[in-house]
Amino acid sequence: MRCIAVMNQKGGCGKTTTVVSLAGCLASEGHRVLVVDMDPQGHATLGLGIDPEELDENLYEVLAETPETAARLEEVIVNAATNLDVAPSGMILSALEQKLSAEGARGRTERLSSAIERLEEPYDFVLVDCPPNVGVLTFNALRAASEVVVPLETSYFALHGVAKLLETVSLLEDRIGHQLNVRILPTMFDGRTRFAKRALAEVRETYKDLVYDTVIRQNVRLREAVQRGLTIADLDRRSYGFVDYMSLALEILFDRDEELQELVSSITEPDPEVQVDGSDKGVVFTYKDSRAGSVQLAGDFNNWVPDLDVETRSNPDGIWEKVVRLGPGVYQYRYFVDGEWRPDPSNPRRVEGPAGGLNSVLIIS
Numbered sequence: 001m002r003c004i005a006v007m008n009q010k011g012g013c014g015k016t017t018t019v020v021s022l023a024g025c026l027a028s029e030g031h032r033v034l035v036v037d038m039d040p041q042g043h044a045t046l047g048l049g050i051d052p053e054e055l056d057e058n059l060y061e062v063l064a065e066t067p068e069t070a071a072r073l074e075e076v077i078v079n080a081a082t083n084l085d086v087a088p089s090g091m092i093l094s095a096l097e098q099k100l101s102a103e104g105a106r107g108r109t110e111r112l113s114s115a116i117e118r119l120e121e122p123y124d125f126v127l128v129d130c131p132p133n134v135g136v137l138t139f140n141a142l143r144a145a146s147e148v149v150v151p152l153e154t155s156y157f158a159l160h161g162v163a164k165l166l167e168t169v170s171l172l173e174d175r176i177g178h179q180l181n182v183r184i185l186p187t188m189f190d191g192r193t194r195f196a197k198r199a200l201a202e203v204r205e206t207y208k209d210l211v212y213d214t215v216i217r218q219n220v221r222l223r224e225a226v227q228r229g230l231t232i233a234d235l236d237r238r239s240y241g242f243v244d245y246m247s248l249a250l251e252i253l254f255d256r257d258e259e260l261q262e263l264v265s266s267i268t269e270p271d272p273e274v275q276v277d278g279s280d281k282g283v284v285f286t287y288k289d290s291r292a293g294s295v296q297l298a299g300d301f302n303n304w305v306p307d308l309d310v311e312t313r314s315n316p317d318g319i320w321e322k323v324v325r326l327g328p329g330v331y332q333y334r335y336f337v338d339g340e341w342r343p344d345p346s347n348p349r350r351v352e353g354p355a356g357g358l359n360s361v362l363i364i365s
């Protein structure tokens with residue numbers, strides 16, 4: 001079980017959008033995900049289609065008392081979608097902040113971590129949405145987490161805040177007694193402005209490997225998804241929002257696999273060996289098989305519909321070229337050859353697909 005807290009004391013930088021969208025993408029890849037909504041505003045709960053005001057119980061019941069008397073997480077968890085549950089928030093969580101601080105209550109920053117430890121059936125991922133301040137609720141999130149994602153808005157200059165935030169995290173590491181793996185996620189990127197490009201370059205230069213390769217672009221569909229209570233994976237798989245958060249999901253999934261980790265960080269251009277050639281006409285996938293009668297291409301870029309939005313050029317020597325327009329991102333794909341799914345024989349980069357079998361992975365930056 002990997003517990004990831006999404007934290008930044010600045011409001012409106014994309015924390016909740018990141019939690020909900022990442023959760024949707026990981027769940028759609030077949031991973032069991034729990035979203036823990038630690039923000040009294042309850043935006044993540046709402047974003048997953050659940051109205052906190054209509055619930056009788058929420059995280060308050062889990063966190064307000066010591067583990068011996070508190071409710072268990074299972075008692076408040078609500079199912080939001082396939083593979084995706086939420087431990088809902090409620091306005092009353094803001095009272096908890098005061099209650100616990102005033103009481104100097106015992107183990108008051110360990111309540112969430114012990115509730116997660118007591119889960120009978122662990123999840124693959126627990127994603128914690130933090131409120132926009134560093135108080136008892138955020139402390140609880142960081143104690144429970146081993147990884148922290150810091151969304152950073154690239155549409156304006158926010159670097160100063162990051163330095164402070166990283167300082168805060170490293171101070172907290174001492175107090176909570178374990179290391180946190182902190183990564184920065186550039187969000188709301190608008191590639192049309194020179195300012196945003198400069199801001200992104202500066203973030204990368206300053207924080208180097210701490211910054212994800214993935215950049216979340218501005219995309220209205222993300223706003224719409226949260227408003228409609230659907231994750232982007234359920235609303236629109238053709239949107240930039242989905243592609244970007246799926247790319248983040250894959251980066252996070254690969255993070256633990258050293259070989260793939262190396263791969264992700266070493267690849268900055270499509271590898272010529274893979275027979276993928278980026279040109280302004282699109283990305284060219286090449287498949288050689290002189291006996292194949294029909295070769296189609298499917299991937300997350302076309303919602304796994306063979307040859308949807310794919311231009312095909314074939315020649316009598318059995319060289320099939322598939323042209324797809326793709327922006328930067330991490331993509332999974334397979335060929336559909338005479339009715340059978342096959343990973344790309346010329347691409348060594350493969351991952352287990354959610355429905356079984358191997359998918360090929362392509363990274364375009």
Ligand SMILES: Nc1ncnc2c1ncn2[C@@H]1O[C@H](COP(=O)(O)OP(=O)(O)O)[C@@H](O)[C@H]1O
Pocket residue numbers: 010011012013014015016017018043187188189216217218219220222223224226
């Ligand atoms: N990549 C994006 N493109 C467009 N709008 C976004 C994007 N990320 C977030 N938003 C919108 O910006 C606002 C703030 O985002 P939110 O995720 O709620 O931030 P936080 O949780 O840090 O306060 C919301 O209205 C959200 O829909």
Ligand SMILES: [Mg+2]
Pocket residue numbers: 015016017039043
């Ligand atoms: Mg929020």
